[in-house]
Amino acid sequence: MKVYDQVVELAKRRGFFWPSFSIYGGESGLYDYGPLGVLLRDNIVKIWKESYLADDAIFIDTPVIVPATVFRASGHLDKFADLATECSKCHNRQKLETVLEASGFHNIIKTVPEANEFLANNVVKCIVCGNRITSATEFKLMFRMPSQGSTGDLYLRPETAQGIFVNFKLLNNFYRNRLPMAVAQLGKGFRNEISPRQSLIRLKEFSQGEVEVFVDPQKKFWKDFTGSHRLNLLPRSGAPVTAEVTSPEATPLMSSNSMSYFIDKTARILREVGINLDSVRFRQVPLNDLAHYSSDTWDVEVRIDDDWVEVVGIADRNDLANHEKSSGETMSVKMEDRTIMPSIIEPSYGIDRIFISVMIHSFRTRENGFKVLSLPESVAPYHAAVFPLVNKDGLDKLAESFFASLREKDPYVVYDQSGSIGRRYARQDEIGTPYCITFDSQTLQDSTVTVRERDSAKQVRFRTDQLISAGIIGNQAIRDAFRPSVPQ
RNA sequence: GCGGGUGUAGUGUAGGGGUUAUCACAGGAGCUUCCCAAGCUCUAGACCCGGGUUCAAAUCCCGGCAUCCGCACCA
Numbered sequence: 352m353k354v355y356d357q358v359v360e361l362a363k364r365r366g367f368f369w370p371s372f373s374i375y376g377g378e379s380g381l382y383d384y385g386p387l388g389v390l391l392r393d394n395i396v397k398i399w400k401e402s403y404l405a406d407d408a409i410f411i412d413t414p415v416i417v418p419a420t421v422f423r424a425s426g427h428l429d430k431f432a433d434l435a436t437e438c439s440k441c442h443n444r445q446k447l448e449t450v451l452e453a454s455g456f457h458n459i460i461k462t463v464p465e466a467n468e469f470l471a472n473n474v475v476k477c478i479v480c481g482n483r484i485t486s487a488t489e490f491k492l493m494f495r496m497p498s499q500g501s502t503g504d505l506y507l508r509p510e511t512a513q514g515i516f517v518n519f520k521l522l523n524n525f526y527r528n529r530l531p532m533a534v535a536q537l538g539k540g541f542r543n544e545i546s547p548r549q550s551l552i553r554l555k556e557f558s559q560g561e562v563e564v565f566v567d568p569q570k571k572f573w574k575d576f577t578g579s580h581r582l583n584l585l586p587r588s589g590a591p592v593t594a595e596v597t598s599p600e601a602t603p604l605m606s607s608n609s610m611s612y613f614i615d616k617t618a619r620i621l622r623e624v625g626i627n628l629d630s631v632r633f634r635q636v637p638l639n640d641l642a643h644y645s646s647d648t649w650d651v652e653v654r655i656d657d658d659w660v661e662v663v664g665i666a667d668r669n670d671l672a673n674h675e676k677s678s679g680e681t682m683s684v685k686m687e688d689r690t691i692m693p694s695i696i697e698p699s700y701g702i703d704r705i706f707i708s709v710m711i712h713s714f715r716t717r718e719n720g721f722k723v724l725s726l727p728e729s730v731a732p733y734h735a736a737v738f739p740l741v742n743k744d745g746l747d748k749l750a751e752s753f754f755a756s757l758r759e760k761d762p763y764v765v766y767d768q769s770g771s772i773g774r775r776y777a778r779q780d781e782i783g784t785p786y787c788i789t790f791d792s793q794t795l796q797d798s799t800v801t802v803r804e805r806d807s808a809k810q811v812r813f814r815t816d817q818l819i820s821a822g823i824i825g826n827q828a829i830r831d832a833f834r835p836s837v838p839q
Numbered sequence: 840g841c842g843g844g845u846g847u848a849g850u851g852u853a854g855g856g857g858u859u860a861u862c863a864c865a866g867g868a869g870c871u872u873c874c875c876a877a878g879c880u881c882u883a884g885a886c887c888c889g890g891g892u893u894c895a896a897a898u899c900c901c902g903g904c905a906u907c908c909g910c911a912c913c914a
Binding site: 769 | 840868873874876877878887903912
């Protein structure tokens with residue numbers, strides 16, 4: 352059985368995520384985050400956010416509803432609407448462009464009427480069965496709102512990035528006109544996927560963490576650094592390399608200092624949230640597969656069973672010129688010696704895909720068949736669970752009062768007195784709780800409790816007052832007691 | 840979107856025109872229990888939706904929706 356299937360089963364059973372609107376039959380491409388999913392996702396986002404904050408990024412939050420003018424300027428309105436054909440005989444659906452080329456035509460056709468006229472006057476055949484194709488349809492990848500705005504159509508944004516670009520002048524003024532400048536936005540994006548599949552991997556509504564790094568186009572320089580991890584790099588031409596991005600082998604593959612810096616930074620973030628870098632590859636997108644806005648892109652792909660899933664894309668793009676032309680607002684920046692139009696390096700994080708990758712990479716099965724989510728402490732929904740070993744001799748009362756105190760220190764804790772002790776450990780293992788604190792008869796004598804570490808199932812006694820004063824996460828005594836079995 | 844498969848409790852399943860709809864695990868209450876889903880008692884919980892055929896449909900037929908696999912799509 353695939354790990355993906357086992358994780359989805361666990362996620363539904365334990366409340367990480369569920370298909371949305373299921374009592375009404377469901378709606379494809381939409382998922383709810385359950386009680387534990389919300390906690391896990393927010394912890395992942397927190398690491399992402401703090402990592403960029405630590406790199407001097409500034410944050411913004413812009414609307415999901417966006418006027419068409421923005422997407423006319425960005426090119427999405429043209430490029431996100433595909434003309435398609437469907438064969439009336441075999442029902443195979445193809446891109447119009449593909450079908451035309453196969454029949455020897457290289458015309459550029461932009462509208463449905465144009466296409467229908469062309470198909471009426473020329474013999475274009477279905478690639479699959481050879482039947483003649485006579486009509487085209489348009490497939491829009493953006494959702495258009497039913498009501499109009501003050502300047503025309505309104506769309507749900509297919510990416511959060513444009514909200515940053517259109518605010519570039521305000522942001523750069525806020526940033527006191529310095530470059531380079533990194534601006535980040537966490538938010539929802541919407542794409543009308545033809546066939547959403549695989550739960551969180553292809554959604555119609557998804558969360559993105561996008562960062563737009565504005566740099567001098569001549570140097571595209573962010574900062575000097577040394578690569579932190581050996582990465583699996585697949586350049587668009589030449590042999591794969593496994594090396595630090597600043598190593599002699601990898602440096603020539605990198606188009607700029609900014610590109611290599613944010614590739615390395617992305618690796619550090621993915622590792623911190625619990626993704627195994629051995630199962631990650633950085634693939635430079637072939638030139639003919641690049642998005643309309645990008646001149647160079649590295650996709651960051653995570654291995655899930657036998658597939659590689661794109662979780663992050665780091666693109667070199669140049670949107671400011673389009674908005675300057677379209678809006679008439681000046682987007683260029685005065686440096687000491689010249690005026691420049693900043694280039695943009697954009698690391699774009701697919702939060703939902705990272706979320707399920709974290710679950711998949713953390714999932715393991717013990718020899719007895721029980722399941723464990725070996726999540727890093729920093730992303731686990733709960734940091735600790737508190738149990739009385741048995742519900743008598745006052746142990747339950749004692750444990751409850753300890754729990755109340757611990758919770759004031761750290762709200763990410765849970766109390767459980769139901770079922771056998773083994774069952775309670777197993778419950779916490781499945782949801783990734785790193786520590787279980789158990790009150791037993793010895794507690795009555797010396798105020799110590801056992802702390803059980805999830806991955807090793809080993810137990811060490813601690814004083815209750817020490818746990819309250821030092822907390823659980825970041826408690827050096829706990830780390831020392833279980834090292835090296837503590838993850839990270 | 841197309842073709843094919845599948846839809847029964849939280850999860851995984853059995854059954855298949857008239858049943859009290861099977862079983863396991865998970866869940867809740869209690870008993871027991873001093874350390875890893877143990878045991879006992881009690882308990883709650885399901886035939887995806889709509890239409891048709893029929894005296895009778897969870898079961899057969901049609902449509903829809905969801906999901907899985909393949910194709911296409913993933914800017």
